[in-house]
Amino acid sequence: MPIDKSKVRPTNYVEPSWHPEGSSSKPGGIIAGAIWSSLKSDEKNEEKNEEKNYKITSLSSRITSPRTGIIGSALKKYCYINNKQRSSSTDNFSKQKTSPKSSSNSLEKLNCNERSHSSYGNKECNKVDWRGGIIGSELEKVRKRDMMNSNYMRKESIVSEKNNQDNDKVKYFEEKRFRESENELKKYGHIKHEITNEVDEEDDKEIIGSSKGSNIIDNIYINNKEKHIEMLKHVATGSFNAKKTENNLDVGLNIEDLEDVINDTEDSLEDEEGEKNDVKTLSNDVKLALKIIDLAKKHNWIEVEKKLNSRLKIEFNHIDKDEKSLIYYVAKYGPLKILEKIFSINPSLIDFKTADNENLIHAASESNDFIVVKYLILKKVPCNIATISKKYKPLHLAVQRTDQQGLFIMDILIKNDPTSLISPDYNGNLPIHICLKTNPRLDILSRLLNLYLEEQMNSEDNEGNNVLHLSAAKKNAIFSFICSHDYIPSINKQNKKGETPFHFAARVGDDQVMKTFYKLNANANICDCKDISPLHIAAELGHTSFVERLIDKFGASLTARTRDGDTLLHIAAYSGHASTALAFLKRGVPLNMPNKKGALGLHTAAAAGFNEVVKMLLAKGTHIDIRTKDNYTALHVAVKNNKPIVVETLIGFGADVHLHGGMNGETPLHVAADSNEESAIECALMLLKSGAQANVRMNDGQTSLHVAAKQGIEKMILLLLEEDADPTLVSNNGETPLHIAAHYCNYQACKLIINHLKEKMSDEEIASYVNIQSTTEGKSAIHYAAEITTNQCHYPGEEADIVKLLLKFGASPELQTTITKETAMHLVARSGNESAILALVSTIGVGMVQIIQNKQSKNGWAPLLEACARGHLGVAQILLKHHARIDVFDEMGRTCLHLAAMNGHVQLSHMLLRNKAFVNSKTKSGESPLHLASQFGHTKVATVLLQDYGASIEAITLDNQTSLHYAAKFGQLGVAQALLAFGANPSAKDDKGQTPLHLAAENDYPDVVKLFLKMKQNNRQVLTAVDGNGFTCAHIAAMKGSYAVVKELMMIDKKMVLNAKTKTMEATTLHMASAGGHTTIVKVLLKNGANSEDENAHGMTPLLLGAKNGHVEILDEFDEGSWKRCSKKTGLNALHIAAYYGNTDFVIAMLKKVPANVRSEPPIYNHLVVKEFATEYGLTPLHLAAQSGHDSLVRMLLNQTGVQVDATSTTMNVIPLHLAAQQGHIAVVGMLLSRSTQQQHAKDWRGRTPLHLASMNGHYEMVSLLIAQGSNINVMDQNGWTGMHYATKAGHLDVVKLFINSSADAQAETKEGKVPLCFAAANNHIECLRFLLRQKHDTHSLMEDRKFIFDLMVCGKNTDNEPLQLFILQSPAPIDTAVKLSSLFREMSEKEKERAKDLLNVSVFAEEMAVELLGITASEYNPAILLKAKDYRGRPLLDVLIENEQKEVVSYASVQRYLTEIWTGRVEWSFGKTVAFALFVFICPPAWFYFSLPLDTRIGRAPIIKFVCHIVSHVYFTILLTIVVLNITHKIYETTSVMPNYVEWILLIWLSGNLVSELSNVGGSAGLGIVKVLILILAAAAIAVHILAFLLPAYYFTNLDNDEKLHFARTMLYLKNQLFAFSLLFAFIQFLDFLTVHHLFGPWAIIIRDLMYDLTRFLVILMLFIAGFTLHVTSIFQPAYQPVDDESSEFMRLYSPAQTLEMLFFSLFGLVEPDNMPPLHLVPEFAKIILKLLFGIYMMVTLIVLINLLIAMMSDTYQRIQAQSDKEWKFGRAILIRKMNKRAATPSPINMLTKFFIVLKVAWRNKLRVCTPKAQHDLRYEENIDAFSMSDGNGVNYQGIGSDTGLLEEEERATKSYSIESVVDWKRIVQLYYQSMSKNGSNGFEGDDSKEE
Structure with missing residues (x-):
C-alpha cells in the first residue's frame, strides 16, 4: 500500500545521537531482511482470520523477538543461531501465536555471545544492495540451501538403506557423500565467519552438530508470512524508536526501500495465491505427480518409493514450474533402484529431455553416482548432447565435481564420447578450461589431456584465455604439469585483454613458477590493453621477490607505465609496499616521474595512508611540496583522505601548510574542514598547531570556517573558532559562515558562531551581521534558513530552531532578496516547512506577520501563492489563519486558486474557495482556474470547481477558448469527460474557428476525439465544423493518422469525410492521409469512394503527396492508372515528384510499372522547378532528380533502360545538366558529364549553356568544374551575355574572380554594349565593382555610358565615393577622367532634378580629385607638359578644363602661372610699354591691321x-x-x-x-x-x-x-x-x-554680372506687384457717374492702365503724392479712401518690402560671389587667354579675311571638297592652332615644385607625343595620391597593380 512521503522521515535522515557506523539504516540492513518475513507472516494471519489488533499488540514482540520479531527474523537470515537460542525462540513463537502479549524474548535479553553472531548480518548489509539484504545473496542462499537439503535427505536415505543389506556398494557411496557434505558445510561455516572476522570454533561445532540432529532448513529459515503494514507505517514515521544495543546494533529505515519491499511482497503474495488457485484446479493424477516431485526434490526417497510401489496412477510426464519431471530429479539425486523402478513402470522415460535439451545423463553426471551414469549409458541414453542455453555436455558437468565419483563418470563419458573434450560451452570453455577454473586437480587434468592434446592446448575461451593462461593463475604444480606435455602453445600468447600467462602468474606471485617461464623464454615486457605488464601486477600485490626476479632474470622494463601514466613506483606506493618501492628505486625507477594526473609516488602513498612509504620516498629526495596537475600537494592529498599519521609525517618533513591547491585554491585546512570524519579533526588540529592560518581564503573567498559550517561538525567549528577564525569574513559572493550553516541546516554551527560573536560584539552589531545579504542573490541567513526542507534536518525541528535563533539575534524577516525581492516567508512557503513558518510567525508578532505575508516578490507572488503553487496545505492554512490576502495577483494575473488548480491540489482548492476565493477569476490571458485545471488534467479539481462552487464552464480566454478547449488541446480525457458531463459546449469555437474536437485531433489525442464523436447531441454540428484554415476534424485526424477517428467519422457522415476540402490548399482527407503515409486510412478512404484524382491548390493528387514524402506503402492502394496520371496544374506524375524529392525507394517501386523516361505534360504552372521553367514540359524524372541534387537517384536512373542523359525538354531545350548546374549539384554534374562531356556545350532556348546557369547562381565549385571540363569561358547567349556577365550581375565575387583567373574577357560587350563592369555598378555590387575596376577596361567608352556613370555615383553614396575614386585612379589618365566626370555629373544634375544634389556632390568630388592630381603632378613634372597634352580626341587638357568649366582646376596656381606665361608670349614688356604700344596701334590703323593678322612673328603670336x-x-x-x-x-x-x-x-x-x-x-x-x-x-x-x-x-x-x-x-x-x-x-x-584680364577689375566684373542677374529677378517680381496695383488703381478711376462735359471727363485721366502704370512707376521715386492725383468727382466719396489705402499699401510693399528685398539679395550675392569671384575671374581670364592664343583669334573685321583665307586653304587641300568630314576636321584644326605653341620651346622654362633642371630635355622629348596618357607616369602619381590621402594602399590597389604588371 502507498505511504505518504510527506509524513515520513527523510530518506537521508540520521539520528546524530545514536547513529553508529555500520547501522542497519543503510539499505540492506537487518530491518530490511525482517520486513520480508513480517509481511509473509501477516498474510498467514489474515488467512486464519486472526484478530486485527494482533498487529498492534504484537508490535513489541515482533520487533525484539529473536524467533519471530523483526530483528529476530533478520538474525535468522543472516546469522547462525545456536541450538539453545533456537529452541528458546521456537518455544516463544508458539506462545506468541496464542498470546502475543506473553512474548518476553527480545533482542535486549540476548547475551553478548548470542548477539555476536548477529554481526555478520549487520555488516553484510553494507556489501550487497538492499534487495539482496531482504532475500539474501541469491548465490550463497541457493548454495547453502542445496547443501543443507542434500545433507539432510541423504542422511535419511542412508538410514533407510540400512534396512537393505543387499546393496553394500550403494551404501558405501551414500555414506561417503554424507561425509563430504558435512565437510563442505563446515567449510562454508568457516567462510561466513571469515567474512565477519569473528571465528568461533565452538559455534562451528555447534552448528555442525545441530545440522546432524535436526532439520537445518527449519532451524535457520522460518519464513513468517506476516504483513505488518501498520507497524511499518509506525516505523517509517518515527513512532517506533529502536533501542540501542550493547553492540551498537541499531534499526534504521529507508522509506523508498520500504515502499519497494511492500510492493514486491504484494506481488509475490499474489503470485503465490495464483499458484494455489492453479493447484486447486488440477486433476488428482497431476496432483499426485507434483507431490512425488516435491518429495524427490526434498530427497525423501522412502516416501517416493512408497508412492511408486502403490497402485496409484502416476503422471510421470508432468513437470514442475522449473520444467523438470520426476525422472529428472531421480536421475540427478536418487538411488539406482528407484530409477530402475520408474523405467520398469514407464520405459519411454529413458528419452526424457528438458526444454533446455538436458537429458538424464546431464542430471546424473552433475550430482549422482557413477553406477547411475553407467546404467543410463547402458540404456542407450546419449552422452554427447549439449544443452541449449549453456551448451553443456555431461563432461562439462562432471569435471566440476570434486569427489571420486566425478573421476569415474569422466572416464566413462570420455570413453563413450571423446569429442566432448573439445566441445566448447556458451563461454567457449572446453572441459579442461572449466576444470582449471573451478576444480584444478592433477588427476582430472591428466585424464583430459590424454586425447586431443594439441586441440585442447590451442583452444581459447570467449575471453581469449587458453590452458596456459588458466593454469598460470594456479600454483606451480598445475602450471608445471601443463607445460610438461609434448605440445604447448606460445608462452607469450595474449588473450583479448592483452594478457599473457605471465600476467596471471604475477597475480599469484609464486616464485617457483618463474623457472618454468624462464625455460619457456617468456617475455615479461608484454603489456595488456591497459598498458599493464606482469611487473605492474606483481608490484601492486607486493610480490617483492617476484618483482626482483622479473627485473633481474627476465629483463622487465623499469620504465613501463600504465595507461594512466603510473610508474612502477606509483603502483608500489599506493599499494603500500615499501620494500617493493625500495627495490624499484634501487634499480633506477625515477623518483619524481608524474602520472597523467601529475601525481608522484608520494601523492599516491599519502592518499593511501602508507606512512612508511611516504617516509621512504621523502628520504629518497622527493620534494615535499611538489604538486599534481590539480595543484595538490601531498599534504592536501593526505588531509583529503583523512590520514593523520601521514599528515604528521609530511608536516614534520617541512610541508607548507598554507599552499593553495585544487581548482578553488584550497589550503590543507580547507580540505580538513570539508570532511566529516573524526580523523579530519585530528588533521585540522595538527595543521593549526603547525601554524596554519584559520582565515586564509580560497579562490571563492571562503575561509576554513565557511567550509566547516557546511559540514556542521561541532568539534571542527569549535576548533577553528578557538584558533581565531573570523566568522564575519564574507566570501566572494558575500556569504558569511552563518549563511553557509543556515543553508545546510546546521543548527549547532549557527549557535556556535553566534555565541562566539556574543563575546565580542554588541546586539546591534550581531543583528547587522545576521542580516548581511549575499552579493549574488541578496539572501541573508534567515532566507537560507527559510529554504530548508524537512529532509535536510538532522533531527526534527532543527530548521525551526535555526529560524528562532536568527530572529532572536536580530534577523529581519521583512528583508527582501535583491533579485527576486523575496522575503524569508516566501522561501519558507516554497519549501513547505511548517515548523519553520510556525517558528517565524510565532516569533515576529502579529503586526509584522501582516506586513510580510502580503508582500509580493518580483513576479508578483506573495507567500500564499508560493504555498499554493507547490501544494503545501499546512503552510497555506497557517497563512490564512493569520489573515493572508487571498486576492493577490501575480504578474500574469494568477491568484492562489489558479496556482492550486494548475497543480492539482484539491484540498488546497477547497480551502481557498471556503475562504472566499473567487472561483471565476481570470488571468491576464483570460484563463480561469477551471482552464488551468483542465490544461493539466486535474479532474478532481475541475469537479470541485464545477460541482461544489459553480465555476463558469463556458468562461473564455482572450483567444475565445473554453476550458473544454484546454482539456482537448492537452489531451486530458478525464477532464474532458467531466466537463461534458457538466454541460460544456463541444461546438464552441475560438478566435481561429477551432472547436475542442479540432484541437484534440490536431494534437493527436485519439481518445479525446472519440469522446466527442460518441456524443449524441450536436454530433453533426461538431463533425462538420471547420477551423480558420478550413480543416474539419476529418482532415486533422487523417493528417495525424488516427485511423479509429477517421473510421468513426465515416460512420457518422461518410460523404463529408470524403469530399470536404480545406480553404487554402483545397486538400481532401485523402490528401492528408497520403501525405502522412497512413496506409490504413488511405485504404479505407479509397475503398469508400474517395477520388484519387483530386488535386490540391498546388496541383498535387494524393498519390503525388505520398510520392513527395516517400511513403512507398501507400502505392499499392492506388490503381495503375493513378501511377501514370499527370497533374493538370504541374504536369508531373508520381514518378516525377518522387524523383524531385529524392525518394529512391518510391522511384524503384514505380519503375516496375512506369518507364523511367516518362515525360511531363504541359502544365498550368509548375511551382517545383525554377520560375523561368515553370511552364515547360517534356521533363523526365532525370531532370527533376538532377535539379534536386539526388546523386544516388540520378545514378540509379542513368542505369535504367531508355534514359537519355541529354534528353531535352519540349520548348526550352533544357537538359538535366542545365538544371543540375543551375542548382550547383557537383556530384550530379560530375555523374552526368561522365556519360557525355558534350552536354556542357548544349544551349537552352535563350542560348545559355550550363556555365551560364551556374554563374548566375554563384556556384563557384560548379563553375570551376565546368571550366576544368572544357566549357567555353567566353561563350555568349542570344543577348551576348557571357557567364561573367551573369556572375557580375548577381554579385558573385568569387565566381567573377574565377573567370578573371581563367582568362575570361572582362571587356566582352553584350548586344547592348554593356561590359560586366556596368552590371556590377547597376546592381550596386561594391566588391565586384572594386575588383573589376582594377582589371583592364575601356575608360572612355564607359564614360560615354551615362547610365554607368550614374550607377557609379549611386554605388559610391555610402562608401565615400570609393568606386568613383577607384574608377578615376585606374583610368589611363586620371586627371582627364576626373575632369570629364565632373562635367558629366554637373550636366546630369541639370536633367536629373531628383538626384541633383547627389550628382552635384559627386561632381565636386571629381573636381577636387582633379585638383589633387594636378597638384601632385605639378610637384613632379612641368605643368605645361600636362596642360598641353591631348586627350584621345586630340584636345589639349587646358581646352578640356575650360570647355568642361573646371573652375577649381583652372584657378589652381600652377595653371594660372602657365597661363600667365602663355599670355606674355615672350614679350617681356612693362605696363607702360604695353600701354604705349596700345596707343600706337590705336593711332596707327595700319599697325593695328598688321599686328591683327595671324602672321608667324614673335610679337604677333603673343596673346597680349x-x-x-x-x-x-x-x-x-x-x-x-x-x-x-x-x-x-x-x-x-x-x-x-x-x-x-x-x-x-x-x-x-x-x-x-x-x-x-x-x-x-x-x-x-x-x-x-x-x-x-x-x-x-x-x-x-x-x-x-x-x-x-x-x-x-x-x-x-x-x-x-x-x-x-x-x-x-x-x-x-x-x-x-x-x-x-x-x-x-x-x-x-x-x-x-x-x-577681366586685370586682377583688380576682373572680380568686379563677375560681381556686377551676378548683381545684374539679381536685379533682373527683382524686376520680374516688382512688375507682378505693379501690374496688380495698376489694374486696381485703374478700376478706382473708372467713372461711376455721367461726365458733365469733356473737361470733367478729362480730369479723370487715370482711367487707362498705361497712365496708371506710369504714375505708379514714378511714384517709386517720390515723384507722385496722393493729393496730386486727379480728382475723383465721378466716383463715390469712399473711392478716395480706397485710393489712399491702396496707394499706401503699394508704397509700403514696393518701397519697404521689395526694395529692401533687393538690397538683401544683392548683399547676399555680393558676399557669396566675393568668395568665388577670384575663381570666376581666373576662369574667365583663362578663357580670354585661350581665345587670344588661337591663330584664328583675329579681331573684327580682319577675321573675315583670315576666315576666308583658311577656307580657301582647306578647299585647296581637299580639292574644293569642303563638306567632307576630313575637310571639316581640317577646318577645325586650322582654327584651333595655338599661336604660342610649346613645340617652339615655350613653356618649358617653368620649373615645378620638386622638379630638376636636368629633366628639361627629357620633358621636351616627352612632349613630342602630346598624349595625356603617356606624358606622365600616372602609376607614380596615383601612389603619391594615396599617400597624400593617408591611405597608402589600404584598398590593395598597389598590390593588384604590381600583379597586373
Whole structure:
C-alpha cells in the first residue's frame, strides 16, 4: 500500500545521537531482511482470520523477538543461531501465536555471545544492495540451501538403506557423500565467519552438530508470512524508536526501500495465491505427480518409493514450474533402484529431455553416482548432447565435481564420447578450461589431456584465455604439469585483454613458477590493453621477490607505465609496499616521474595512508611540496583522505601548510574542514598547531570556517573558532559562515558562531551581521534558513530552531532578496516547512506577520501563492489563519486558486474557495482556474470547481477558448469527460474557428476525439465544423493518422469525410492521409469512394503527396492508372515528384510499372522547378532528380533502360545538366558529364549553356568544374551575355574572380554594349565593382555610358565615393577622367532634378580629385607638359578644363602661372610699354591691321598683342557706333536718301566681323559674353529697320508723295539710330569684359554680372506687384457717374492702365503724392479712401518690402560671389587667354579675311571638297592652332615644385607625343595620391597593380 512521503522521515535522515557506523539504516540492513518475513507472516494471519489488533499488540514482540520479531527474523537470515537460542525462540513463537502479549524474548535479553553472531548480518548489509539484504545473496542462499537439503535427505536415505543389506556398494557411496557434505558445510561455516572476522570454533561445532540432529532448513529459515503494514507505517514515521544495543546494533529505515519491499511482497503474495488457485484446479493424477516431485526434490526417497510401489496412477510426464519431471530429479539425486523402478513402470522415460535439451545423463553426471551414469549409458541414453542455453555436455558437468565419483563418470563419458573434450560451452570453455577454473586437480587434468592434446592446448575461451593462461593463475604444480606435455602453445600468447600467462602468474606471485617461464623464454615486457605488464601486477600485490626476479632474470622494463601514466613506483606506493618501492628505486625507477594526473609516488602513498612509504620516498629526495596537475600537494592529498599519521609525517618533513591547491585554491585546512570524519579533526588540529592560518581564503573567498559550517561538525567549528577564525569574513559572493550553516541546516554551527560573536560584539552589531545579504542573490541567513526542507534536518525541528535563533539575534524577516525581492516567508512557503513558518510567525508578532505575508516578490507572488503553487496545505492554512490576502495577483494575473488548480491540489482548492476565493477569476490571458485545471488534467479539481462552487464552464480566454478547449488541446480525457458531463459546449469555437474536437485531433489525442464523436447531441454540428484554415476534424485526424477517428467519422457522415476540402490548399482527407503515409486510412478512404484524382491548390493528387514524402506503402492502394496520371496544374506524375524529392525507394517501386523516361505534360504552372521553367514540359524524372541534387537517384536512373542523359525538354531545350548546374549539384554534374562531356556545350532556348546557369547562381565549385571540363569561358547567349556577365550581375565575387583567373574577357560587350563592369555598378555590387575596376577596361567608352556613370555615383553614396575614386585612379589618365566626370555629373544634375544634389556632390568630388592630381603632378613634372597634352580626341587638357568649366582646376596656381606665361608670349614688356604700344596701334590703323593678322612673328603670336588689337578693334567699333548714333557726319534731317553712308557701310562690315567671330566661337564665351550677342541682336534690328525704311515706301507706301516718304524714312532712320544707341550702351558695358584680364577689375566684373542677374529677378517680381496695383488703381478711376462735359471727363485721366502704370512707376521715386492725383468727382466719396489705402499699401510693399528685398539679395550675392569671384575671374581670364592664343583669334573685321583665307586653304587641300568630314576636321584644326605653341620651346622654362633642371630635355622629348596618357607616369602619381590621402594602399590597389604588371 502507498505511504505518504510527506509524513515520513527523510530518506537521508540520521539520528546524530545514536547513529553508529555500520547501522542497519543503510539499505540492506537487518530491518530490511525482517520486513520480508513480517509481511509473509501477516498474510498467514489474515488467512486464519486472526484478530486485527494482533498487529498492534504484537508490535513489541515482533520487533525484539529473536524467533519471530523483526530483528529476530533478520538474525535468522543472516546469522547462525545456536541450538539453545533456537529452541528458546521456537518455544516463544508458539506462545506468541496464542498470546502475543506473553512474548518476553527480545533482542535486549540476548547475551553478548548470542548477539555476536548477529554481526555478520549487520555488516553484510553494507556489501550487497538492499534487495539482496531482504532475500539474501541469491548465490550463497541457493548454495547453502542445496547443501543443507542434500545433507539432510541423504542422511535419511542412508538410514533407510540400512534396512537393505543387499546393496553394500550403494551404501558405501551414500555414506561417503554424507561425509563430504558435512565437510563442505563446515567449510562454508568457516567462510561466513571469515567474512565477519569473528571465528568461533565452538559455534562451528555447534552448528555442525545441530545440522546432524535436526532439520537445518527449519532451524535457520522460518519464513513468517506476516504483513505488518501498520507497524511499518509506525516505523517509517518515527513512532517506533529502536533501542540501542550493547553492540551498537541499531534499526534504521529507508522509506523508498520500504515502499519497494511492500510492493514486491504484494506481488509475490499474489503470485503465490495464483499458484494455489492453479493447484486447486488440477486433476488428482497431476496432483499426485507434483507431490512425488516435491518429495524427490526434498530427497525423501522412502516416501517416493512408497508412492511408486502403490497402485496409484502416476503422471510421470508432468513437470514442475522449473520444467523438470520426476525422472529428472531421480536421475540427478536418487538411488539406482528407484530409477530402475520408474523405467520398469514407464520405459519411454529413458528419452526424457528438458526444454533446455538436458537429458538424464546431464542430471546424473552433475550430482549422482557413477553406477547411475553407467546404467543410463547402458540404456542407450546419449552422452554427447549439449544443452541449449549453456551448451553443456555431461563432461562439462562432471569435471566440476570434486569427489571420486566425478573421476569415474569422466572416464566413462570420455570413453563413450571423446569429442566432448573439445566441445566448447556458451563461454567457449572446453572441459579442461572449466576444470582449471573451478576444480584444478592433477588427476582430472591428466585424464583430459590424454586425447586431443594439441586441440585442447590451442583452444581459447570467449575471453581469449587458453590452458596456459588458466593454469598460470594456479600454483606451480598445475602450471608445471601443463607445460610438461609434448605440445604447448606460445608462452607469450595474449588473450583479448592483452594478457599473457605471465600476467596471471604475477597475480599469484609464486616464485617457483618463474623457472618454468624462464625455460619457456617468456617475455615479461608484454603489456595488456591497459598498458599493464606482469611487473605492474606483481608490484601492486607486493610480490617483492617476484618483482626482483622479473627485473633481474627476465629483463622487465623499469620504465613501463600504465595507461594512466603510473610508474612502477606509483603502483608500489599506493599499494603500500615499501620494500617493493625500495627495490624499484634501487634499480633506477625515477623518483619524481608524474602520472597523467601529475601525481608522484608520494601523492599516491599519502592518499593511501602508507606512512612508511611516504617516509621512504621523502628520504629518497622527493620534494615535499611538489604538486599534481590539480595543484595538490601531498599534504592536501593526505588531509583529503583523512590520514593523520601521514599528515604528521609530511608536516614534520617541512610541508607548507598554507599552499593553495585544487581548482578553488584550497589550503590543507580547507580540505580538513570539508570532511566529516573524526580523523579530519585530528588533521585540522595538527595543521593549526603547525601554524596554519584559520582565515586564509580560497579562490571563492571562503575561509576554513565557511567550509566547516557546511559540514556542521561541532568539534571542527569549535576548533577553528578557538584558533581565531573570523566568522564575519564574507566570501566572494558575500556569504558569511552563518549563511553557509543556515543553508545546510546546521543548527549547532549557527549557535556556535553566534555565541562566539556574543563575546565580542554588541546586539546591534550581531543583528547587522545576521542580516548581511549575499552579493549574488541578496539572501541573508534567515532566507537560507527559510529554504530548508524537512529532509535536510538532522533531527526534527532543527530548521525551526535555526529560524528562532536568527530572529532572536536580530534577523529581519521583512528583508527582501535583491533579485527576486523575496522575503524569508516566501522561501519558507516554497519549501513547505511548517515548523519553520510556525517558528517565524510565532516569533515576529502579529503586526509584522501582516506586513510580510502580503508582500509580493518580483513576479508578483506573495507567500500564499508560493504555498499554493507547490501544494503545501499546512503552510497555506497557517497563512490564512493569520489573515493572508487571498486576492493577490501575480504578474500574469494568477491568484492562489489558479496556482492550486494548475497543480492539482484539491484540498488546497477547497480551502481557498471556503475562504472566499473567487472561483471565476481570470488571468491576464483570460484563463480561469477551471482552464488551468483542465490544461493539466486535474479532474478532481475541475469537479470541485464545477460541482461544489459553480465555476463558469463556458468562461473564455482572450483567444475565445473554453476550458473544454484546454482539456482537448492537452489531451486530458478525464477532464474532458467531466466537463461534458457538466454541460460544456463541444461546438464552441475560438478566435481561429477551432472547436475542442479540432484541437484534440490536431494534437493527436485519439481518445479525446472519440469522446466527442460518441456524443449524441450536436454530433453533426461538431463533425462538420471547420477551423480558420478550413480543416474539419476529418482532415486533422487523417493528417495525424488516427485511423479509429477517421473510421468513426465515416460512420457518422461518410460523404463529408470524403469530399470536404480545406480553404487554402483545397486538400481532401485523402490528401492528408497520403501525405502522412497512413496506409490504413488511405485504404479505407479509397475503398469508400474517395477520388484519387483530386488535386490540391498546388496541383498535387494524393498519390503525388505520398510520392513527395516517400511513403512507398501507400502505392499499392492506388490503381495503375493513378501511377501514370499527370497533374493538370504541374504536369508531373508520381514518378516525377518522387524523383524531385529524392525518394529512391518510391522511384524503384514505380519503375516496375512506369518507364523511367516518362515525360511531363504541359502544365498550368509548375511551382517545383525554377520560375523561368515553370511552364515547360517534356521533363523526365532525370531532370527533376538532377535539379534536386539526388546523386544516388540520378545514378540509379542513368542505369535504367531508355534514359537519355541529354534528353531535352519540349520548348526550352533544357537538359538535366542545365538544371543540375543551375542548382550547383557537383556530384550530379560530375555523374552526368561522365556519360557525355558534350552536354556542357548544349544551349537552352535563350542560348545559355550550363556555365551560364551556374554563374548566375554563384556556384563557384560548379563553375570551376565546368571550366576544368572544357566549357567555353567566353561563350555568349542570344543577348551576348557571357557567364561573367551573369556572375557580375548577381554579385558573385568569387565566381567573377574565377573567370578573371581563367582568362575570361572582362571587356566582352553584350548586344547592348554593356561590359560586366556596368552590371556590377547597376546592381550596386561594391566588391565586384572594386575588383573589376582594377582589371583592364575601356575608360572612355564607359564614360560615354551615362547610365554607368550614374550607377557609379549611386554605388559610391555610402562608401565615400570609393568606386568613383577607384574608377578615376585606374583610368589611363586620371586627371582627364576626373575632369570629364565632373562635367558629366554637373550636366546630369541639370536633367536629373531628383538626384541633383547627389550628382552635384559627386561632381565636386571629381573636381577636387582633379585638383589633387594636378597638384601632385605639378610637384613632379612641368605643368605645361600636362596642360598641353591631348586627350584621345586630340584636345589639349587646358581646352578640356575650360570647355568642361573646371573652375577649381583652372584657378589652381600652377595653371594660372602657365597661363600667365602663355599670355606674355615672350614679350617681356612693362605696363607702360604695353600701354604705349596700345596707343600706337590705336593711332596707327595700319599697325593695328598688321599686328591683327595671324602672321608667324614673335610679337604677333603673343596673346597680349592680340588682346591689345582686340581692344583697339572694339574702340574703333565704339567710335563708329558713336558717329552713327550722334549723326556726326550725316544729320538725319539733312538726309534725302535712305542709302547708307560710308560710315554705316564701315559699321556694317564691322558688325559682320563680330557676327563671324561669334559664329566661329573660337574662344568660347564667359563672363559678359552675352553682351556681344545683345549688341548683334540690336544691330541686326537696326539694320532691319533701315532696310524697311528703304523697302516699305518703294513697295507698300506707293500712294504717298515724296515728302511723306521722306518723313517716313527719317522716322525709320531715327528708330535705327536708337537701336544703335542701345548697342552702343552695351558696347561700353563690354569694356568690362576686357577688364577681366586685370586682377583688380576682373572680380568686379563677375560681381556686377551676378548683381545684374539679381536685379533682373527683382524686376520680374516688382512688375507682378505693379501690374496688380495698376489694374486696381485703374478700376478706382473708372467713372461711376455721367461726365458733365469733356473737361470733367478729362480730369479723370487715370482711367487707362498705361497712365496708371506710369504714375505708379514714378511714384517709386517720390515723384507722385496722393493729393496730386486727379480728382475723383465721378466716383463715390469712399473711392478716395480706397485710393489712399491702396496707394499706401503699394508704397509700403514696393518701397519697404521689395526694395529692401533687393538690397538683401544683392548683399547676399555680393558676399557669396566675393568668395568665388577670384575663381570666376581666373576662369574667365583663362578663357580670354585661350581665345587670344588661337591663330584664328583675329579681331573684327580682319577675321573675315583670315576666315576666308583658311577656307580657301582647306578647299585647296581637299580639292574644293569642303563638306567632307576630313575637310571639316581640317577646318577645325586650322582654327584651333595655338599661336604660342610649346613645340617652339615655350613653356618649358617653368620649373615645378620638386622638379630638376636636368629633366628639361627629357620633358621636351616627352612632349613630342602630346598624349595625356603617356606624358606622365600616372602609376607614380596615383601612389603619391594615396599617400597624400593617408591611405597608402589600404584598398590593395598597389598590390593588384604590381600583379597586373
